[in-house]
Amino acid sequence: MCKCPNHRHAEKVSSLGKDWHKFCLKCERCSKTLNPGGHAEHDGKPFCHKPCYAALFGPKGALSSSIKDRLSFTSSVFVIL
Numbered sequence: 001m002c003k004c005p006n007h008r009h010a011e012k013v014s015s016l017g018k019d020w021h022k023f024c025l026k027c028e029r030c031s032k033t034l035n036p037g038g039h040a041e042h043d044g045k046p047f048c049h050k051p052c053y054a055a056l057f058g059p060k061g062a063l064s065s066s067i068k069d070r071l072s073f074t075s076s077v078f079v080i081l
């Protein structure tokens, strides 16, 4: 359940295995209200699929994180040597 002091009597919805106030289930980036089960998620936070999730974690974001993985792999190999 979100911990906000507002919406105490608001309708509740379930998504990401948690309960949310209907108006608190919104995109972390653009604050668009989301439909339970009809949105993307990252680190337990709700995001809309487009444009936010695609912009933040889409193919471009996946590429940069795989480069980051490779860099940390390289540096751990370096430490072992």
Ligand SMILES: [Zn+2]
Residues within 6 Å of the ligand: 002, 003, 004, 005, 006, 007, 020, 021, 023, 024
């Ligand atoms: Zn709330």
Ligand SMILES: [Zn+2]
Residues within 6 Å of the ligand: 027, 028, 029, 030, 031, 032, 047, 048, 050, 051, 052, 053
């Ligand atoms: Zn969004």
